[in-house]
Amino acid sequence: MPADTVSIMGIFSSEQRAALAIDGLRETPWIIEQVYSPIPSHAIEHALEPPKSRVGWFTLAGGIIGFFTGFFLAAFTSLRWSLIVGGKPVVALVPFFIVGFEFTILFAVLGNVLGLISQARLPRFETPAHYDERFSGDRFGVLACCSEDEQDELTRFFETNGAEIKTNDV
Amino acid sequence: MEQTLTYKSIDNTVLDTLTPPQRSYWVLVALLFAGILLGAGCWTYQILVGIGVGGQNNPVFWGTYLINFVFWVGIAHSGTLISAILHLFRAGWRNPIARAAETMTVFAVCTAGLFPFIHLGRVWMVYYMLPVPNQRTLWPNFQSPLMFDVVAISTYLTVSSLFWYTGMLPDLATIRDRSHGLRHKIFKVISLGWTGEWEIWRHYTRGYLFFAALATPLVISVHSVVSWDFALSVIPGWHTTIFAPYFVAGAIHSGLAMVLTLMIPLRIIFKYEAIITTHVLESVAKTIVFTGLIVGFAYATEIFIAWYSHNPVEVESFRWRAFGDYALEYWIMVTCNTIVPLLLLFKKVRTNIRILFVISLLVNVGMWYERFVIIVGSVAHDFLPHAWGLYAPSLVEFGIMIGAFCLFFFLFVLFVKHMPSVSMTEMKETLQEGESHAG
């Protein structure tokens, strides 16, 4: 962002207020840099209309890989010696399906976790300066940035929406 | 009750549970640890002398070790069930108990996971069961139900732990932000620098949903697999198609009961009344009635089909179950699992915490006996009359059983005092929904 912009954090005590503020901001040219919330709020989601997460693809991929891994592991290992047990065929599809299934779940979940941490970029080692500890408790934060001259305007906007202001000067 | 709750009050109630514990707590911990040592001692003795120090024999090759294994795996089930399935069904009463239930799951799986080892005649050779070839490229036999177990249980442990941990992330952040010194440092690390910014929530909610969606079939599959340890055999009383759903229901049954057994004291000690409302307990109780009816249905079906089959072996096997040497165990099972829970149909009973607690204990007992009746009762009296025999657990087995129970409660007690035993975030969500409905 250009050097002459400032980020202003509006801290709201209720989900609805935050949501309204977000709606308001989206009418204005000001950019919503970040929104903090203690809960995955539907109201905020509606307000933000964020794009759909792509975690699901990781999960799906994991699942598919898992199924075949499990199945082929079972088949391959039993073919090493091709021992007949209980008169059953050496590569017994019916029971091997169970192995395949469990691996599906396992790998899908691993894929899911991978997707989650890669998409959400976790773990993070330093918390941003403007982070307020109450965000993990009962406060909602909306961080918007504007050019310096609009600073007061934005602040006023927040205040009218019943926010307390937290600025961190660059 | 919910109206009185606010974000703050939720946080405070939960964080109050993390205050430094008194002496009594440490005494309890010490006692449980002693119990663990007892169990460990018995196991060591068994390894040195031989599995024969237990009561198993020919024909009853499997005894309390497998019974406890199935029992604990069962307990481990409703954790994920409550968390995952009810999450999908968006049942509100899930949130207050989900965390404790998941914790229970993880620790129960750990406890259960010990028993196959304890059960082995040559536990020092257990690595033969890992999917690695021996020096002559011989691998484990993936056709064996026990290998299904290995795969299923380890998957279940992994998944439920991840599910549990992921669910805890926001709360860990909350604690981080409310604490100082060492604890702050620790939670800073384990909360993975969670900041609750929307970018994270966006993926988190999605990922958590998939977690739930995957955990649900997993729960069902895992206990089906456990049931197939028996159903895939040819032994009368084991080889029956209903086992998979029947075991799953039974597992949930026992799991829910255990949830109550854990929740009711927790609720009193940690003053969770506002969060874990009677409504929540009632909902659990109702579900117990439901699962109780399912297992009852299964008992009835087994007997009926055995009679219908007119196969002399089947008929005798079930006649003996109900009226033979283990009749007492059988009727304990029937009473505790299907008759007693019916009491919960009465609101008076449901809402009386004491009675509720007692019933939850009875169901636990009943479910233990169910495993006894199934595992011991079937092989003790199978195809060839000349091979019939009886089984009674030995002191060593009891020692190990005590050790296992202590281990479970040991872990749980440690957890509740050092980690958020109720999910603050999810409580806040519930609160949100409550408001939106009100408004």
Add this chain to the structure above:
Amino acid sequence: MSTQPSKNQENPLPLMKIFYGLTAAGFLIFITVALVGNPARAWQAYLLNFLFFSAIAQGAVLFSALMHTVKARWSGPLTDVAESFTAFFPVSLVLFVILFLGQQHIFPWLHEDLHGKEVWLNVPFMFGRDLFGLCLLYGLGLTFLYHRLYFTLKDRGASGPFGRWLLARWDQHPPDEKRLASRMTVFGILYLLAFALVLSLVGYDLVMATDPHWYSTLFGAYTFVKAVFIGFGALIVLSSILHLSSRNGYHVEKNQFHDIGKLFFAFCLVWADFFYAQFVVIWYGNIPEETAYVIERTMAAPWNVLAWTVFIGCFIAPFLILLNRRIKTMPRAMTVICLAVMAGIWLEHYLLLGPSFHHHAQYIPLGWVEAAVAVGFFGLLAAAVTIYFKQFPELLVSRQEQLID
């Protein structure tokens, strides 16, 4: 199938005529075949369709009872449609009684030595208990409906003749709402229980016992899960059509479609699970008493073809398709899928019964007779449902504020 509100008067009711037509046609063919042609085949087709369509009705109604019992908040208008299937209950009961006439053709064990199983497998006792069971189930279902209607009609009014009569009745001596509410819950639960028990019984008696030597403990549960599966399918189909049809105000939210879609998907999995749970056990045990039945139906020609069709149609295909989230919210797509699945289950019924009736068949003896009888039964079901909506047209009026109880 679609139905239309009696609201817009200018519309004659061609639908009813069509349905009656279908019914008449179907049953004419059935009777002719039963009398002059091949009675065995006719009656077996009759049994098949009786089981299938009754299951649909029973399963669909279960939805309402279930949603009410678990206090689900999302089911909304779907429950109204679900309840409409109760209209088929009386019909189904009559159809069952008629079945009595065909006993010679539908109970192969009548002509076998049962080694003592006669105690359980004898026509009077069997018809007795099943009739009793169905009466109980339907009785509970209707009673539950009666209580539901009280609350629905109370705040939505009723213009249909029966609806008016009900309201009038309640106006004369208004019942105690609290008691009514609680009794509704009780009957809802009772219906669920009866559903499990009665459908298991019917499954054992009318399907499993056609091969009197085979048995599987899970078969009863399998039967009622199947019923739920197709019941929900039918529910989706009907509500989608109503939703799509411009001729009424009936409207279902996207997320409601999504949820019922998820339920349907779930039961697709449960059905498959219950199938596998039986199959793997029998496969692993390899005890002839059990295997012979399964082998004949799933591995030996000609039936194996049918088995694969069913398996792909009812599990593989729907599973892969329904993995997708958006598809569940598209009424049109869901209608197609559900119809396909129901067709599959219809075949599955046939697969279970067929081999017991036609030993060592060279080809699958599936033909126009079965189809015709099916059409007849479909006509009946459709007609019954339509009549129901004619009685309570308000149910099809769009309702913005969805009640929660």
Add this chain to the structure above:
Amino acid sequence: MSSAWETWHERALRMNRRTFLKIASMGSVAVAAGCSAKPEDNLFTMVRATEDMVTGKEAWYASTCRECPAGCGVLAKNREGRIIKLEGNHLHPVNLGTLCIRGQAALQGLYNPDRLWMPRLKTEDGWQEIPFEKAEALIRGKARAAANRGTGRISMVTEVVGQTQLDLFAAVLQAFNGESPIVFEPLAHEALKFAHQQIFGSPALPVLQMDRADVLVGFGADFLETWLSPVEYARKFKAMHMLSNGSKGVFVQVSPFQSLTGANADRWIGCRPGTEAAVIMGLIRTVTGDENGRNVNRNLRDALAVVTETYTPEAVARMSGVSVEDQTIVGRQLLAAKQPLVLGTGAGSAGSHAVAAELAALFLNLALNPELSLFDFNNRHRVEIADRRSTVLDAFDAMDKKSVELVLLNNVNPVFSIPGGSRIAKTLSHKKRFVVAFSNFMDETAATADLIVPVQMALETWDAYESNTAALATLQPTMGKITQAPALGDLLLNLLPPDQRPAADYQSMVTRTVLTGQDSQTATTWLKTIQKGGRFGDDRATSGSPKANLRAAATLKTYLATLPEPSDEYVLMAPPSIRFFDGRGANRPWLIETPDTLTQIPWQTTALINTDSMAADGMKDGDVVTLKTQSGEIQAPVKAYAGVFPGTVVVSAGQGHSVFGRWGSGQGVNPLAILDPSVDADAGAPSFATPLASLEKSGRSVALATTSGHRLALGRKIAPTVAIDQIGHQDSHDKPGLTMDSFPLTPPLPEGYDPKRDLYPPHDHDGYRWAMIVDMDRCIGCTACVGACYAENNIGIVGEKRILEGREMAWLQIQCYQNPADMARLTFLPMMCQHCDNAPCEAVCPVYAPHHSKEGLNNQIYNRCIGTRFCGQNCPYKVRRFNWFDWERPEPLPMQLNPNVTVRSKGVMEKCSFCIQRIKDAHNVAKNENRAIRDGEVVPACAQTCPTGALTFGSLMDKTSRVSQLIKDPRAYQVLGYVNTKPAVIYLKKVTQTV
């Protein structure tokens, strides 16, 4: 029974090749025996490996079993200098290659940890070990002293021994002015001998040609257990009693106690103890009656008429409790018979009653078959040399009178096995008397001796033994020395001054015996004889049967007078048992651990009481009762048993030793101790039955260590029987189907699979598909196979406690099913791993420890097993055995271990392997000769030793093999076939016939 003969002949022929392999050579053993070493030395280092002593390869030595007087031929399997297994010698006419369980267990005498290695001298402060030289000197001194002091100051009591040894004893005793040795045998058949003496003038025990009989009626002679020559008669009995072209001989047993022998009868009829003679008299009356067309010698008829007149069926019924119908049935059978044979009582009845019965039985035989064509008077059992009990007792009593100073006891235990043995103990422990016991074990008698000198056991020494007149069997050292003990013969020779010795050493005496009468006297002849194991069937005098002396009828009359009147007092019977014989087996774990077939109870001694009378007296299994007689009392747990006549208590003899090593001492109870010590005056026959003074409940109750959970098949097709006229008829009313009753035979071969039934594809085997046929019609339940299995497969001994816990380890068990219609009708079911083609145990193992071999075997890899025990759990036959602990094997028992079989450690599952080690051997042999394994070349230990040939082993892939033939038998079925495991053990139903 010509076909029977054929089978035995075939057997012999088939085995010949192998036999010669076995006895290929000896010689080196002489060397081995020659060199002496300290016992604790490892054998292998001692034995110089010579051409027949190749490490890893067994050498076989022919010898003779001396566990009982029958004297069966054995082949000792020698590996690295130690014997690991005994098998029957096929050339020996008595046992034709088979052995009983006692023979199998002989090794546990040899390697018994309680065996004495050094002489022991009794001193004030207990026993003191002394070197053999000292012991010898001591005896010589005592003998000289005694001889100088006068005649008859030395006496010797010996077991039944070969003539060579007996002559030596006589010579030595004579040299020291002693009297001729007393031959003491607890089961000396005095009554039978007396009867023969009375009627034929000589106390003979002729060999019976039972196999040629068509109707056999026994009155208690337990010829399958201890009577005369059990293995021989077991074979001959089955030869006459097995199914051959649609018919089989008839065997009826009339006795107070059924015993294993009676359990094998087509009909067992209970009678009041002691009244067997009355029943026989009744039969004589029937047979000699004019009405039937049988031509009975007139004189005989007259002679008997006077005796029999009072024995009307009703009178007999009143006395014996045998109903008139039953009497007529037996009578009819005898009259209809072409070759009838009647056997008297065995041990197990009171002296005079036995005499009466034996006399009567002989007369009945005469009446039925005047020329006694089934009695081989030219071939007589060795045991006939035993002195009668009265003689033995007199000898002991005379010791004080004649102030005998030196008593030599050769391997006898009169203190235990003679009622009132305490009296003998007193005599022996008289301080003036020096008693030397040549014994390898500290037993009740040895304990009373002043000096115990262990001597070489049968398998370690040179000797010759006349099993019967026609068979001079030889003994040779079959192994290197594990003891310094001298041969008894040598020890005695050394007592004599060198000039008076009949030979330099005992071996040369044996050589002389062996060579006498042989045309060539060369060393090769001697070697050949030794290799064959003896001189068999030389031509001997063939005089016809001796003339019957009818005056004996008078004697019979007097004895009949002693028969007991009906009374309701309990009578105690103490029959010898198949496992312990007279009690000498009671220190051998295999014998103790193997359950008694009838009660299925190992380790414990039970008092068998008729089921109904027990219920009437309100007793249940395990209640301990006190049995009192004039001579004392014992306590034993009761067991209900249908095969006992009401009013009889059966406590089988053999256990209850006060001193007999770790396993023998204090285990079980000894009924002999309280029997009436008096013997019959004229016959000198002892009593094995005594009226009880009282039978009281002690109030205590013990758990019976049974290995059988339930004795009824409950309508399950487990041990079905088929009536002889029903063979081949479809036994189940409906056509072959899927149910237990209608399920067809499914051989463990591709053709055993039916795509309509089986979810799995058939699989082929590689060259062989091993299978076993068990002919339940031939199985007599003698458990010889069980003993052989223990010996061959290194099976652990678990002990009474573990048996009670249900941890028995036997791979092969003889299960016993009762017929609900008649509880006394038993079917024996040999149950071992069925080597199923669809084995439920295999698939469930997570590590492939059990799996299917290319030859169809159900392999168990011990070192792969991790002990999940899932396989045992899922085995429908419950034949898998788990090592709950490491089982103890005190030294030197491990010397017996078969080096070809792994010794399993704790935590491992094991089970019958079809003796895979023998299959492997056969593979090697066949490979070297580059051919396929021949049918009958592989013989598992159980099948090898079975006296009746009930077990047949072979490959089903070979369509000409015997198993492939037998599987076509209409009697063939599979236990639990309907479970579709396709067992490779196929059973042939037992054939019943109504008598």
